[in-house]
Amino acid sequence: MWVSTDGKGIILASPSKNNSCWYVVDNLAYVAGNATTNGMYIDATASPGVAGSTATAPTRAGTSYGRSTTTSCNAATLVATSGSNVAPVWNTSFATL
DSSP states (O other), rough: EEEEETSSEEEEEOOOOOEEEEEEEEESOOOOOOOTTTTTTOOOOOOOEEEETBBBOOOOSEEEEEEEEOOOOOTOOOOOOOOTEEEEESSGGGGGG
């Protein structure tokens, strides 16, 4: 679990049996990203924020879901893409992941 430094967002991460990591991001409002101090909230694009990418958790308001193929599942650290590790793919529902 990671809570944004401004208290407006939370990231939950859960590993699955098939070496995937599932994420839920719930942002009450735009979350200001910072590459060194705000966990997976990396992108510093101004409000309304971003929908998420392989380089950052979503910073826009709302709930988003993510999935990555990784050997490490951590809500505070973005997965680096290398070998069998694949950075998260984000969407507004689990059904489309």
